[in-house]
Amino acid sequence: xxxxxxxxKFQVLKTGQSMTLQCAQDMNHEYMSWYRQxxxxxxxxxxxxxxxxxxxxxxxxxxxxVSRSTTEDxxxxxxxxxxxxxSVYFCASSYKGLVKTFFGxxxxxxxx
Amino acid sequence: xxxxxxxxxxxxILEGKNCTLQCNYTVSPFSNLRWYKQxxxxxxxxxxIMTFSENTKSNGRYxxxxxxxxxxxxxxxxxxxxxxxASYICVVSTYGSGNTGKLIFGQGTTLQVKP
Numbered sequence: 635x636x637x638x639x640x641x642x643k644f645q646v647l648k649t650g651q652s653m654t655l656q657c658a659q660d661m662n663h664e665y666m667s668w669y670r671q672x673x674x675x676x677x678x679x680x681x682x683x684x685x686x687x688x689x690x691x692x693x694x695x696x697x698x699x700v701s702r703s704t705t706e707d708x709x710x711x712x713x714x715x716x717x718x719x720x721s722v723y724f725c726a727s728s729y730k731g732l733v734k735t736f737f738g739x740x741x742x743x744x745x746x
Numbered sequence: 747x748x749x750x751x752x753x754x755x756x757x758x759i760l761e762g763k764n765c766t767l768q769c770n771y772t773v774s775p776f777s778n779l780r781w782y783k784q785x786x787x788x789x790x791x792x793x794x795i796m797t798f799s800e801n802t803k804s805n806g807r808y809x810x811x812x813x814x815x816x817x818x819x820x821x822x823x824x825x826x827x828x829x830x831x832a833s834y835i836c837v838v839s840t841y842g843s844g845n846t847g848k849l850i851f852g853q854g855t856t857l858q859v860k861p
Contacts, residue, residue, distance in 0.1 A: 669851075674851075677849075682848075733778070735780075735849065739787075739789050
């Protein structure tokens with residue numbers, strides 16, 4: 635099993651550009667989520683999904699979109715990048731019940 | 747408001763020494779409490795998971811304790827090694843009825859082990 639795979643690992647965007655962060659898991663987990671990690675703060679939930687076709691907002695959803703067309707994939711879209719979105723982004727997956735949550739390696743995004 | 751607070755923010759110890767990290771939480775409903783280790787540039791990796799009824803859980807040189815009455819947890823690292831240098835994150839799960847819930851993250855304690 636590859637676990638949770640995120641791409642790219644690093645990305646630099648100009649303000650106003652859009653991009654998609656990819657996340658895939660091969661553990662058949664129902665629950666997938668996106669977090670951002672900023673210095674001195676705990677991980678904050680952006681969006682999450684409890685199954686294919688079902689998504690919901692987390693704590694800091696503004697400026698981000700998600701979709702879940704398959705169990706395996708949960709991409710995160712930045713619609714119009716802003717410097718405030720400079721952060722490290724983590725994708726996570728788990729079975730329902732949130733036990734044994736697995737994290738990807740992270741995507742370090744810089745918006746200039 | 748659901749919160750998880752960790753202390754200290756950072757810690758430096760000598761190789762071979764023991765240390766204890768603290769976590770206080772105000773989260774409801776409480777499902778379980780986890781400790782994660784996050785190496786620089788990597789994603790968090792689970793060390794221990796404890797439910798309400800568990801007081802202690804070990805994983806090698808890592809031992810976590812939970813006091814559900816005072817809503818406190820600690821992570822004790824024994825005989826530290828250079829590879830223990832990382833950020834340690836306390837996370838509380840609010841998963842409850844209706845198949846809903848979230849993970850509430852502490853801000854982490856950065857541990858540096860020096861030779």
